[in-house]
Amino acid sequence: MFDKKTIIKGVSFMNYTYKNALLPPMERTLNLLSLMTLEEKVGQMMQISYNMVNVTEAEQWVKNKFAGSFLHALGDNADRLQELALSTRLGIPLMFGIDAIHGHALLNGATVFPSQLAMSCSFNPSLVESAGRVTAREVSADGLHWTFSPLLCIGRDTRWGRINETFGEDPYLIGLLASAIIKGYQGKNLSDPGSILACAKHYIAYGESTGAKDAYDTEVTLRKVREVFLPPFKKAVEVGCATFMTGYQSIDGTPMTANKKMLKDILKDELGFDGFVVTDWNNTGSLVDKQKVSPDISDASKKAIESGNDMIMNTNDFYGATLKLVQEGKVSETLIDDAVKRILNIKFKMGLFDAKKRRGYISTDVIASKEHQEINLELTRESIVLLENKNNTLPLNNIKKIAVIGPNADSIQAQFGDWTFFSHPDPNPEAVPNFEYYTMLRGIRELAESKNIEVTYHKGCDIMDKEDIDIEGAVKACEDADVIIAVVGDCLAMNGEFKDRATLDMPGSQQELLEQLKKLNKPLAVVLVNGKPLSIPWIAQNADAVVETFNSGTLGGKALADILFGEFNPCGKLSISFPYHSGQTPVYYNHLPGWHSPKYADLSTAEPLYSFGYGLSYTSYKYSNLTLSKTSCSSKDTITVSVDVTNIGKCDGTEIVQLYVNDVISSVMTPVKELKGFEKVQINAGETKNVSITLSVSDFSIVDADEKYVVEPGDFEIMVGPDSRDASLLKEVLTVF
Ligand code: BGC
Numbered sequence: 258m259f260d261k262k263t264i265i266k267g268v269s270f271m272n273y274t275y276k277n278a279l280l281p282p283m284e285r286t287l288n289l290l291s292l293m294t295l296e297e298k299v300g301q302m303m304q305i306s307y308n309m310v311n312v313t314e315a316e317q318w319v320k321n322k323f324a325g326s327f328l329h330a331l332g333d334n335a336d337r338l339q340e341l342a343l344s345t346r347l348g349i350p351l352m353f354g355i356d357a358i359h360g361h362a363l364l365n366g367a368t369v370f371p372s373q374l375a376m377s378c379s380f381n382p383s384l385v386e387s388a389g390r391v392t393a394r395e396v397s398a399d400g401l402h403w404t405f406s407p408l409l410c411i412g413r414d415t416r417w418g419r420i421n422e423t424f425g426e427d428p429y430l431i432g433l434l435a436s437a438i439i440k441g442y443q444g445k446n447l448s449d450p451g452s453i454l455a456c457a458k459h460y461i462a463y464g465e466s467t468g469a470k471d472a473y474d475t476e477v478t479l480r481k482v483r484e485v486f487l488p489p490f491k492k493a494v495e496v497g498c499a500t501f502m503t504g505y506q507s508i509d510g511t512p513m514t515a516n517k518k519m520l521k522d523i524l525k526d527e528l529g530f531d532g533f534v535v536t537d538w539n540n541t542g543s544l545v546d547k548q549k550v551s552p553d554i555s556d557a558s559k560k561a562i563e564s565g566n567d568m569i570m571n572t573n574d575f576y577g578a579t580l581k582l583v584q585e586g587k588v589s590e591t592l593i594d595d596a597v598k599r600i601l602n603i604k605f606k607m608g609l610f611d612a613k614k615r616r617g618y619i620s621t622d623v624i625a626s627k628e629h630q631e632i633n634l635e636l637t638r639e640s641i642v643l644l645e646n647k648n649n650t651l652p653l654n655n656i657k658k659i660a661v662i663g664p665n666a667d668s669i670q671a672q673f674g675d676w677t678f679f680s681h682p683d684p685n686p687e688a689v690p691n692f693e694y695y696t697m698l699r700g701i702r703e704l705a706e707s708k709n710i711e712v713t714y715h716k717g718c719d720i721m722d723k724e725d726i727d728i729e730g731a732v733k734a735c736e737d738a739d740v741i742i743a744v745v746g747d748c749l750a751m752n753g754e755f756k757d758r759a760t761l762d763m764p765g766s767q768q769e770l771l772e773q774l775k776k777l778n779k780p781l782a783v784v785l786v787n788g789k790p791l792s793i794p795w796i797a798q799n800a801d802a803v804v805e806t807f808n809s810g811t812l813g814g815k816a817l818a819d820i821l822f823g824e825f826n827p828c829g830k831l832s833i834s835f836p837y838h839s840g841q842t843p844v845y846y847n848h849l850p851g852w853h854s855p856k857y858a859d860l861s862t863a864e865p866l867y868s869f870g871y872g873l874s875y876t877s878y879k880y881s882n883l884t885l886s887k888t889s890c891s892s893k894d895t896i897t898v899s900v901d902v903t904n905i906g907k908c909d910g911t912e913i914v915q916l917y918v919n920d921v922i923s924s925v926m927t928p929v930k931e932l933k934g935f936e937k938v939q940i941n942a943g944e945t946k947n948v949s950i951t952l953s954v955s956d957f958s959i960v961d962a963d964e965k966y967v968v969e970p971g972d973f974e975i976m977v978g979p980d981s982r983d984a985s986l987l988k989e990v991l992t993v994f
Contacts, residue, residue, distance in 0.1 A: 275605075282605035286598055292347060295590065298597045299579045301325035304354065304535060306571040307334060316341060319351065322576055325600055326568060328354040328405075329681075331364065335400055336616055349601075350609045354456075354535075357404040358422060359810060360388070360633075361395040361624070362677035366691045368395060368629045368811060371640045372674045373408060374789070375807035377424035377832035378872070379639035380913045380937055382437035388636055389441020391629045394451040398623050400616025402609065403454040404442055405502060407435045409489040410464030412789075412833050413843040417469040418756035421674050421788035421808055425832025426845045426869060428485055429932045432492035439498045447499065448608030450618050456500040457493035459537060461519055462486040463504030469757050469842070472505030480925070482508070482519070484960040491528055499532040499603050503540060503566065512548045514540040514557075520565030533567035533599035541572035554578045559588055567596035625692050630812065637816035639911075642805040642829040643873040650780050650801040652823025652875060653740060658711040659701065660738035662731045662774060663745045664720045664767065665786035667698040671720070671746065674788050674808025675753040692811070697744045697784060700814025704822050713738065718766040720748045726766050728773050741774050742821070743800075744784045752788030761792040761839040768795065775799050784817060790835040794866055805831070823875065828911040828937075830872035830980065834865035845869065846981040847928040870915050870932070870980035876906025876942060880914075883977050883987040892954050892968035892993055899949040900977045900987065904940040911939045914948045917981060918957055919974040921990075927959050930976060950977075954993055970994050 274280060274288035290298070300323030307315060307330035315334075318324040319341045330338060335353050342351045359376070361367035370376060370388045379385065396404060409431055412423035424431040435457065444452035462482055466473040477486070490501070501524065503513040513519065514536055524530045544550050544557035551557035558578040561569065569575045582588040608614055623629065643651070653659070665671045669690060670679045679688050695703075702712045717731035735741050745767045751758060762768070772795075774781055782802040785791070786809070796803055804820065804827075806813055819825040836844045837860055846869040856863035879902070886897040902914055914937075917930040934950040957973055958966040970993050978986035 285605045286601040297323045301597045304568050304570045326352040353401040354403040355401050356676050357392050357396050358406045358676040365678045368625050370810045372421045372808040374421050375640040378642050378829040384636045385434050386437040386441040387632045389438035393442045393453045395624045396453050397451045398619040398621045405456045407438045409435050413845050414469035415790050416758045421752050428488045432489035436492045436496040447606050450613040454499040456502050457498045458502035459504035460501050463506050466506045474507045494528045494530045501534045515560040517564040535568040536566050536570050539571045562592050567599050634812045637812050638825045643827040645803040647801045656739040658738045660735040660741045661714045662717050663743045665746045666744035667696045671748045671786050672813045694811045695814030697814045700818035704818040717770045720765045728770050740780045742782045746785045746787030792838050794837050826875045826910045830913045835867040837866045847931050849926045868982050874910045876908045876910040878912050879903045879905050889992040895953050897951045903945040909941045913937050916950050917976040921972040
């Protein structure tokens with residue numbers, strides 16, 4: 258590569274402004290663009306999937322067609338391709354993308370964080386940012402540049418296979434955590450060695466597809482897009498997220514790839530997004546063979562370009578089709594220039610032309626380093642939610658023997674969840690992580706043994722395998738135990754793309770297993786290891802304690818054990834509602850008013866089983882003295898809301914104080930309440946803390962029938978409490994004039 262001295266001295270580089278690292282990225286971009294042939298430009302728009310081509314084809318894509326990017330190429334394969342790219346006429350480096358969704362987890366040996374859904378229960382933007390930083394360092398050490406994360410879809414219908422990838426159901430929380438992780442990935446400067454590109458996906462309303470059928474049609478209006486789905490993406494633009502990925506779905510019959518209004522008009526022109534848009538996997542090809550809005554790849558490519566897609570993931574026919582379209586004058590070259598300009602500008606901004614973005618610049622020692630594990634443990638502990646704790650069953654106390662039962666007690670695959678080397682890119686059920694990890698069993702066993710408590714284990718049954726059942730054996734293993742810890746849930750086969758569910762019941766024979774364990778009349782603590790909320794009213798009623806861990810990653814077992822034995826006081830709160838029954842989905846707290854019925858005729862309540870924001874602790878808190886700094890103000894004002902929170906229990910704890918707002922009367926229906934702020938506060942036993950949250954009244958805007966953002970004068974209920982349920986919230990009224 259060029260060091261600064263060579264560049265400055267290099268008179269012969271006069272025409273090669275783009276090689277001068279001292280010049281601004283856009284100047285270098287424009288120079289490079291002016292030197293490129295049409296073939297080189299369209300090549301930059303191509304993202305080739307390494308697993309879909311053979312080695313020779315991959316090399317040809319670089320040498321002959323000047324591909325701009327690869328996804329899922331790792332290690333030596335990536336290095337070899339990069340060498341080739343640097344040796345082409347203009348030496349434009351490749352950009353390597355990877356789904357490092359919760360850690361650089363496609364790499365066996367890297368830190369695996371809790372899934373996005375799990376980490377969102379921490380309500381801790383600062384720790385989520387740190388997780389992003391750690392991931393960025395590990396991805397960079399591996400010589401890669403770009404993660405296809407975070408996912409900003411709203412998790413409403415929990416039958417959807419990708420619920421585990423969401424930050425839950427609330428647009429405000431999603432926007433906040435997404436901004437945090439984006440900052441973590443991208444660091445202070447994109448050009449820093451440990452910074453990678455983030456990708457806000459899947460733009461937009463992808464999770465809302467009808468019947469929770471992944472990548473299907475979405476029945477949302479533009480007003481609803483603006484009100485519910487756009488705000489998190491807007492935040493991503495504001496924090497400088499460098500790339501966006503489009504969804505597989507369509508909105509009202511228009512596939513996202515062909516949706517100029519959403520991509521060009523709203524994202525690029527209105528929100529001012531100046532990074533580049535990548536399609537999802539073969540989105541362009543799908544216009545022809547799945548969504549059937551294009552007769553052939555030529556029409557599909559034209560639509561993709563004209564709608565505002567810049568980089569094309571895994572539709573390799575796009576290359577030839579687009580060359581022809583431009584050569585025949587059917588697509589203007591200025592559109593190609595705009596896409597390539599965006600891509601190159603990011604390449605320059607991130608210092609891709611410099612050696613520090615290559616493998617070897619950051620030592621691979623950072624991968625799963627001690628420091629990274631410490632951050633992971635902190636986040637994992639804060640991500641776990643205590644859902645039930647009857648008669649103070651937890652923390653465990655005065656026991657001599659524990660029976661750990663259940664198919665997820667010792668399953669690292671189930672614990673890791675989706676987007677790890679178990680699930681992608683090649684399904685490899687035999688994979689064994691080559692680093693220290695803690696299944697639930699291991700975590701419990703180590704901590705129990707250090708306290709001279711005996712642990713027995715029995716799997717009881719498998720989740721999917723109908724032959725692998727030994728409930729009798731499991732019951733027997735509990736005979737002389739003082740407490741039973743049943744670790745149940747779901748598995749990879751029930752989460753992820755192509756894995757939407759019709760029911761949300763506890764799969765396999767686990768329900769029967771639990772019912773038999775219950776008959777033993779011993780304290781029964783249920784630990785859930787699952788990708789999504791399951792409908793578990795029986796467990797809620799019958800278990801003495803319930804702990805939700807979702808997919809908790811490498812250190813799930815260690816964090817769980819800390820909680821079970823009271824070394825850590827649980828403080829996570831649900832970022833997503835749990836239905837009583839799958840027929841109740843979608844069920845979410847920020848719903849509209851006006852349902853004719855108070856509830857479904859065959860369910861006892863309209864409420865979810867567990868609500869958004871809910872979670873217990875080993876202590877309890879009392880809320881009092883809710884005060885507004887003013888009770889009437891203009892829409893341009895800010896107000897400060899304060900409340901006293903007292904820890905009335907016997908141990909210190911951390912509480913997530915939540916603030917909701919309801920626009921009492923509005924010109925269009927608005928949600929019964931919406932989260933507008935929260936504070937996570939540490940409060941010692943017996944202590945009272947005065948917690949203040951400042952709000953901009955402009956954030957109370959609604960999207961009116963003309964799709965305009967307006968704060969309508971009138972009353973707003975300001976509600977503060979420990980969760981989203983009406984009965985938990987103190988309320989005051991603010992009048993906006
Ligand atoms: C998923 C994306 C992912 C991409 C690349 C697609 O199937 O929808 O979320 O980033 O594959 O792996």
